[in-house]
Amino acid sequence: MICRIESKDYYVIPLNGNNEVRCSLKGKLKNDFRLKRGKLYKTDIAVIGDYVDFEKADENSGVISGIEERDNYISRKSPKIKGSGYRGERLEQVIAANVDALFIISSVALPYFNNKVIDRFLVTAESSGIKPYLIINKTDLDKENLIDEWTAIYENIGYKVFKSSIVNNSGVAEIKKMLEGKKNLFWGQSGVGKSSLLNKMYPEVNLGVGEISNFTDKGKHTTVTSIMIESGKNTYIIDTPGVREIDPYGIRKEDLGHYFIEFSEYASNCRFNTCTHYHEPGCQVIEAVENNNISPERYDSYLRILETIEQDIVF
Ligand code: GDP
Ligand code: ZN
Numbered sequence: 001m002i003c004r005i006e007s008k009d010y011y012v013i014p015l016n017g018n019n020e021v022r023c024s025l026k027g028k029l030k031n032d033f034r035l036k037r038g039k040l041y042k043t044d045i046a047v048i049g050d051y052v053d054f055e056k057a058d059e060n061s062g063v064i065s066g067i068e069e070r071d072n073y074i075s076r077k078s079p080k081i082k083g084s085g086y087r088g089e090r091l092e093q094v095i096a097a098n099v100d101a102l103f104i105i106s107s108v109a110l111p112y113f114n115n116k117v118i119d120r121f122l123v124t125a126e127s128s129g130i131k132p133y134l135i136i137n138k139t140d141l142d143k144e145n146l147i148d149e150w151t152a153i154y155e156n157i158g159y160k161v162f163k164s165s166i167v168n169n170s171g172v173a174e175i176k177k178m179l180e181g182k183k184n185l186f187w188g189q190s191g192v193g194k195s196s197l198l199n200k201m202y203p204e205v206n207l208g209v210g211e212i213s214n215f216t217d218k219g220k221h222t223t224v225t226s227i228m229i230e231s232g233k234n235t236y237i238i239d240t241p242g243v244r245e246i247d248p249y250g251i252r253k254e255d256l257g258h259y260f261i262e263f264s265e266y267a268s269n270c271r272f273n274t275c276t277h278y279h280e281p282g283c284q285v286i287e288a289v290e291n292n293n294i295s296p297e298r299y300d301s302y303l304r305i306l307e308t309i310e311q312d313i314v315f
Contacts, residue, residue, distance in 0.1 A: 001098075002050045003228040003236075010046055010064055012054055013230065023054050023064045047073070048226050048238055049097040049183060072129045073097040074185060077247040092249045096185055096226055096238050101178075102130050105188030105197070107138040108147050114189065115150065117245070119260075119301035121187060122159070124248045126259040130185075133160050135175060137193040140165040153295045157262040166196045176201045179231070185238045187246075198239070202231045253309050257285065260302050262294055278306060 003020060004011040010023045025046060033045050046052060046067050053066035074097075077090040102125045104118055118134065125132035134154055136147055151161045162178070164171030175197070188194040198205075225242035248259075254274045257263045263277065263285050271282025288294040 001228075002046055002048050002052060003230070005046075005048065005226075010052075012052060012062070012064070013228075019060070021054065021056060021060060021062050023052075023062045026063050026065045029064065029067065044092065044094050047094045047097050048228050049073075049099060051098065070097040072099060074099055074102065074124060074128045074130060075249050076124065076243070077249045079245075079247075090247075090249075095240060095243060098183060099128075099130050099185045099238070100182035102132045102185045102187065103135055103175075103179075104132060105135040105137060105186060105192050105194050107188075107192040108136060108142040109138060110141065111189055111191050113147065113150060115153075115297055116301050116304060117189065119298065120246050120248065120305060123251070123256070123259040123305060124246050126261060127248055127251055133162065133178065135162045135164060135171075135188075135197070137164045137166065137188075137197060139163045139170065140167040153297065156295075157298075164197065166193055166200055169200070172197065172200050179235055179237065181234045183228075183236045183238065185240065187240050187243060190244070194239070198229075198237065202229075205229060205231055247308065248305070251309060253306060256302065256306055256309065260298060262298065263288075263302075266294070276306060278303065 001013050001015070002010050003013045008024060010025065011020045012023050013020050029045060046064060050070065051068040052064045053068075054062045054064045056062040073094050075092050075094045078093040079090075102121065104121045104125075106113055106118060113136065122132055136151065139147065147163065151163065154161050160178075162171055162175050164175060166172070179201075186194060186198070226238055226240045229237045229239065231237050251259070253276050257267050257275075257277050266284040266288040267275065267277065269284040270277065270280065272280055275283050275285070277283050277285035285294065285299075289296055289299045
């Protein structure tokens with residue numbers, strides 16, 4: 001399994017538990033890929049979490065000769081890069097493959113709780129078939145329990161919300177238990193306490209926090225820098241310091257509603273089956289918002305994402 005990528009070096013952890021092996025990609029894989037997509041887009045060929053076949057050249061190095069089909073993968077549109085001659089074309093950028101759970105980490109304050117960003121990640125998880133969990137950290141800063149309303153919104157629609165505080169050491173053990181035996185992708189805006197949480201859960205693992213934050217922006221392509229940490233038996237954490245935001249890739253306007261899971265029971269009764277739940281007559285989702293059966297905050301998130309899909313160039 002690929003656990004780290006540095007430029008053209010792919011670090012593979014053998015399934016027999018031996019030391020990681022630094023591999024290059026066999027030329028044939030690159031050629032096959034070029035044929036499939038018409039162009040070479042490096043980050044997609046092999047990503048963190050991919051299971052691979054490799055041949056050892058010596059004790060610590062080798063060549064990847066095959067990549068197994070992915071169970072799932074999480075991706076986004078590559079960020080817009082100004083002045084790059086990039087024609088506004090935004091390709092699919094794969095962040096990680098074969099992920100069991102996505103942990104979306106936020107905080108009560110510093111930075112403030114941002115539901116819009118969380119909803120984008122929830123949409124991405126739902127459309128990738130990856131189970132999402134929410135973590136709201138820094139509950140010690142929530143003197144008036146303001147976060148309870150947000151917790152209720154997400155729990156009512158079926159998402160598990162963990163509340164934690166590193167300062168009070170609360171909630172941490174519960175989160176750690178949920179990670180066991182899984183490949184977990186961690187995402188959080190800078191400052192929410194992701195590193196603090198990882199260090200609290202795994203003090204024995206050297207996370208090299210400074211090292212892994214080498215978010216590279218090489219002008220034309222922005223590479224996703226992620227790293228996988230083996231934190232226990234069959235337990236992995238994929239940290240994503242290079243992913244600041246996410247724009248779900250490949251979702252059509254009329255499909256977005258499927259990924260707001262609480263819409264489905266209403267959406268099936270909309271007058272038009274291509275309803276985008278925006279302005280159409282006979283829309284049951286809009287009616288559910290008016291009747292307070294769907295939270296207006298979630299619906300507002302939905303509209304904002306819908307708007308960004310409309311602005312896209314179709315190609
Ligand atoms: P990251 O950017 O998400 O990795 O965030 P860090 O782990 O570096 O934490 C950012 C800041 O938030 C640091 O000053 C931490 O001490 C602080 N912090 C982390 N967790 C908590 C918490 O539960 N409560 C409070 N009050 N501060 C926290
Ligand atoms: Zn509708």
